Amino acid sequence: MDVFELSSKRFTTKHYDPSRKISPDDMGKLKEILRLTPSSVNSQPWHFIIGSSDKAKKLIRPAIMDFNWPRTDDCSHFVVLCIKEDLDESHLNAVTAQENADGRFPNEQIKEEGDSKRKWYVSMKRERGQLRSWATHQVYIAMASLLYGAASLGIQSTAIEGYNPSKLDAILSLREKGLRSVAIVTLGYGALDDSNASRKKSRLPAETLFTELD
Numbered sequence: 001m002d003v004f005e006l007s008s009k010r011f012t013t014k015h016y017d018p019s020r021k022i023s024p025d026d027m028g029k030l031k032e033i034l035r036l037t038p039s040s041v042n043s044q045p046w047h048f049i050i051g052s053s054d055k056a057k058k059l060i061r062p063a064i065m066d067f068n069w070p071r072t073d074d075c076s077h078f079v080v081l082c083i084k085e086d087l088d089e090s091h092l093n094a095v096t097a098q099e100n101a102d103g104r105f106p107n108e109q110i111k112e113e114g115d116s117k118r119k120w121y122v123s124m125k126r127e128r129g130q131l132r133s134w135a136t137h138q139v140y141i142a143m144a145s146l147l148y149g150a151a152s153l154g155i156q157s158t159a160i161e162g163y164n165p166s167k168l169d170a171i172l173s174l175r176e177k178g179l180r181s182v183a184i185v186t187l188g189y190g191a192l193d194d195s196n197a198s199r200k201k202s203r204l205p206a207e208t209l210f211t212e213l214d
């Protein structure tokens with residue numbers, strides 16, 4: 001299925017079949033899709049926490065709004081998408097070292113320039129108090145990659161903002177790890193009676209969305 005077809009066919013799953021589990025092979029692909037998400041200045045300001053056991057689902061439950069329990073209780077896997085609270089020197093050095101190891105720099109000078117431009121851009125965001133909101137925008141790109149990547153593998157999903165972030169962050173001790181949760185995505189296979197499966201997709205018409213400049 002190409003991306004055009006995927007975008008018209010994918011839909012949010014409201015009820016999962018708890019007996020169906022995503023294979024390790026497909027989870028590996030979804031993790032790779034998350035890892036390959038593009039981000040501003042390749043900052044990769046994220047961390048992803050994955051759970052699939054009953055224990056993990058019970059752990060996060062108190063932070064989930066009750067209308068979302070059918071998603072988090074019955075999904076195969078959930079992913080908590082987090083931002084890094086600060087993009088400190090060691091994170092930025094690790095990004096440059098990885099780019100170097102991956103062969104992105106033809107020479108040392110280009111490496112130095114890339115490194116200092118990224119550090120300058122990040123410090124500008126920090127000085128303006130925009131670091132967290134900027135990181136959050138990047139994480140939403142990862143979320144979209146995950147939703148479409150899952151659909152491409154025949155896996156259904158739910159983006160979830162309906163939870164209490166400070167409660168979840170406390171349960172998962174995220175502050176201690178320099179992280180904050182931004183959203184959750186549940187993944188799995190829809191129940192036969194999933195309430196959303198038979199609903200028509202609905203979006204505002206194109207003429208209200210696009211302005212074509214002369």
Ligand SMILES: Cc1cc2nc3c(=O)[nH]c(=O)nc-3n(C[C@H](O)[C@H](O)[C@H](O)COP(=O)(O)O)c2cc1C
Pocket residue numbers: 010011012013014068158159160161162163183196201202
């Ligand atoms: C950022 C985001 C947060 C969402 N939060 C929830 C949620 O907490 N619970 C839920 O059931 N659906 C949630 N949704 C699903 C939307 O309601 C759904 O995407 C929208 O109604 C469009 O329907 P479709 O995805 O089936 O095309 C969320 C979607 C997005 C993109």
